[in-house]
Amino acid sequence: MIVHWLILFATVLILVVLYVMDDALRALSDRADGESALGPLRSSKRIAWATLVLVAVLFVVPKELFEPAPPQMATYDAAGNWSGADTTRIEFLDREQRELVLYGRELIRNTAYYLGPNGTVSQQTNGMNCQNCHLDAGTKPWGNNYGAVWSTYPKLRSRTGRVESVAKRVNDCFERSLNGTALDTTGHEMLAIKAYMEWLGTGIETKTKPQGSGIVDLAYLDRPADPEHGAAIFTAKCVSCHQDDGQGVKALAGSTYQYPPLWGDHSYNIGAGLYRLSRFAGYVKNNMPQGATWENPQLTDEEAWDVAAYVNSQQRPDRDLTGDWPKLASKPTDHPFGPYADAFTEAQHKYGPYRPIEEAKTSAE
Numbered sequence: 279m280i281v282h283w284l285i286l287f288a289t290v291l292i293l294v295v296l297y298v299m300d301d302a303l304r305a306l307s308d309r310a311d312g313e314s315a316l317g318p319l320r321s322s323k324r325i326a327w328a329t330l331v332l333v334a335v336l337f338v339v340p341k342e343l344f345e346p347a348p349p350q351m352a353t354y355d356a357a358g359n360w361s362g363a364d365t366t367r368i369e370f371l372d373r374e375q376r377e378l379v380l381y382g383r384e385l386i387r388n389t390a391y392y393l394g395p396n397g398t399v400s401q402q403t404n405g406m407n408c409q410n411c412h413l414d415a416g417t418k419p420w421g422n423n424y425g426a427v428w429s430t431y432p433k434l435r436s437r438t439g440r441v442e443s444v445a446k447r448v449n450d451c452f453e454r455s456l457n458g459t460a461l462d463t464t465g466h467e468m469l470a471i472k473a474y475m476e477w478l479g480t481g482i483e484t485k486t487k488p489q490g491s492g493i494v495d496l497a498y499l500d501r502p503a504d505p506e507h508g509a510a511i512f513t514a515k516c517v518s519c520h521q522d523d524g525q526g527v528k529a530l531a532g533s534t535y536q537y538p539p540l541w542g543d544h545s546y547n548i549g550a551g552l553y554r555l556s557r558f559a560g561y562v563k564n565n566m567p568q569g570a571t572w573e574n575p576q577l578t579d580e581e582a583w584d585v586a587a588y589v590n591s592q593q594r595p596d597r598d599l600t601g602d603w604p605k606l607a608s609k610p611t612d613h614p615f616g617p618y619a620d621a622f623t624e625a626q627h628k629y630g631p632y633r634p635i636e637e638a639k640t641s642a643e
Contacts, residue, residue, distance in 0.1 A: 347370035347371075348367060348370060349367075350363060350364065350367050350370070350371070350477065350480040350481070351363065351364050351367065351480055351481045352364070352480055352481035352482060352488070354488075354490075355419055355490070357419075357490075357573075358489050358490075359419035359420070359488075359489050359490025359572070360419065360423070360425040360482070360488035360489060360490045360491050361417055361418070361419055361490070362414070362415075362416075362417030362423075362425075362478060363417075363477055363478050363479075363480045363481075364480075368380065368477075371477075375473060378469060378470045378473035378474075379470075379473050379474050379477045381466075381470040381474075382470035382471045382472070382473050382474025382475070382477075383415050383474050385408070385467060385470060385471055385474075386407070386408040386409055386412065386415045386416055386471065386474065387407060387408075387409045387415050388407055388409075388534055389403060389406070389407040389408045389409070389456065389534070390403060390405045390406060390407055390533055390534040390535070391531075391533050391534055392467070393458075393461075393467065394406075394533060394534065396533055397533075399467065402452070402458045402459040402461075403452060403456040403457070403458035403459075404456050404457040404458060404543075404544045404545070404546075404595075405533075405534070405535060405544050406455070406456055406534075406535055406538045406539070406544065406545070406546075407534050407535065407538075408451065408455075408456075410535060410538035411455055411538075411546075411552065411561075412424060413565060416478065417478070418565070419490035419571075419572060420490055420492075420493065420494050420560075420564040420565070420572040421561075421564070421565050422492065422493050422561055422565075423490070423491055423492065424475055424478050424479075424491075425478070425482070425487070425488045425490065425491030425492070426482070426486075426487040426488065426491040426492060427444060427447070427475050427478070427479065428444065428475050428476050428478065428479025428482070429479050429482040429483060429484055429485065429486050429487070429488075430485060430486075430487060431443060431444045431447060432444075435447075436603065436605065436608035436609075437602050437603055438601070438602070438604070439603075439604040439605060444472055444475055445461075445463040445468055445472060448461065448468065448471055448472070448475075449461055449463070451550075453549075453597075454546065454547055454549040454550040454551070454597065455546045455547075455550040455551070455552065456546070457544075457545070457546060457547045457595045457597075490572075493557055493560040493561050493564075494560045494563060494564055494572065495556065495560060496556065496559050496560050496563055496579050496582060496583065497579060498630065498631065498632045498633050498636075499579075499580065499583050499630055499631060499632075500631060500633070501630070501631055502587075502625075502626070502629040502630045502631055503555055503559075503583040503584055503586060503587035503629045503630055504584045504587060505584070505587040505588040505591040505629075506588075507584040507588075508581075508583075508584035508585040508586065508587045508588025508589070508591075509588045511577070511581050511584055511585040511588070512524075512585055512588050512589070515566075515567045515576070515577070515585075516540075516566070516567060516585065518567075519537040519567070519568055520537055520538075520539070520540050521537075523542075524539060524540040524541045524542065524545075524589070524592060525539045525542055525544070526538045526539040526540070540589045540592070541589060541592035541593060541594045542592075542593065542594065543595060545594050545595070546594065546595075547594060547595035547596065547597045548594060548595070548596060548597050548599070548614075548615075549597035549599055549602070552590075553590055553594075553614070554610060554612045554613060554614070555583065555586045555587060555590060555612050555614075555628065555629065555630070556610075556611075556612045556632075558586035558589065558590060559579075559582040559583045559585075559586040560582070562577060562582050562585060562586065563575055563577055563579065563582040583630075587629055590614075590628075599615060606618060606619040607619045607639075607642075611627065611632050611635045611636055611639070612627060612628065612630070612632060613627060614627055614628035615627075619639075619642070620635060620638050620639065620642070622634070622635050622638070
């Protein structure tokens with residue numbers, strides 16, 4: 279762009295000089311042979327004007343017509359954890375794709391505004407935003423992010439016993455975490471969310487799960503997780519955002535949650551991934567209370583397990599889970615509902631201790 283400005287300035291200066299010379303020559307001579315001196319001068323003026331027009335065009339024509347767009351790329355923090363795609367390169371996507379990606383990101387950030395109980399597009403979720411669980415629009419390291427979505431789907435999921443697409447996985451969240459109804463897989467909203475997921479998957483090889491994606495796996499406790507101790511942790515460290523009754527705080531506009539409800543009618547249902555204690559404990563360990571990160575956690579592992587036990591001991595929406603985990607042996611150790619392929623109780627599967635269950639599963643194999 280600086281070069282364009284320099285050429286423009288030089289061309290204007292040359293035109294000024296040429297016009298001054300033209301006027302001078304006209305004043306000095308009206309003889310016939312004077313025309314021969316004016317001819318080349320006029321040609322030079324035409325060339326200068328053409329150059330001026332060309333430079334002006336360069337200012338208004340999109341630069342991608344002249345320069346190849348830089349490749350989209352993933353970003354990583356200092357420790358090598360995936361932290362999203364490079365947002366400075368969105369502008370180099372073609373217009374249609376860029377609009378889809380940006381709308382998809384907006385849907386993740388403000389789901390309820392568009393699709394909540396009073397949504398501007400439709401009314402099909404509980405009022406929470408995808409971002410309430412998938413932090414920073416699904417890009418925070420160890421923040422339940424989307425780093426491995428596009429690179430690992432389609433894939434066989436044990437929960438259904440079928441190969442699932444990205445659209446199916448998105449709708450699982452709509453039906454479970456948002457306790458709502460599935461999106462039309464061919465509709466504009468689903469296409470936008472998929473475009474955003476694909477863009478986030480930039481630079482990640484197929485079947486690869488980048489470091490920092492999803493939720494960290496915490497080591498099991500040697501005891502059951504303790505809801506009573508978790509209640510004390512919740513009171514000390516969580517109520518300032520999620521309130522004593524766990525119902526969270528609405529944003530100023532009132533259509534979305536700034537701090538989501540952790541139980542009750544507007545929270546995730548019993549089929550959501552976070553209803554498993556290992557998922558909730560790993561999530562809060564590196565992200566809660568507000569300000570916590572994986573580098574600077576504010577909870578111990580035991581506190582994370584216990585507060586998970588407290589939150590997931592509270593009332594929340596039900597869901598028919600009879601179609602889940604068709605192969606009982608593949609059911610997660612901490613899945614809180616039977617039947618199981620072992621003789622351990624639902625209480626132990628929900629709260630632990632989990633090591634005896636794991637050991638029994640290993641010996642059975």
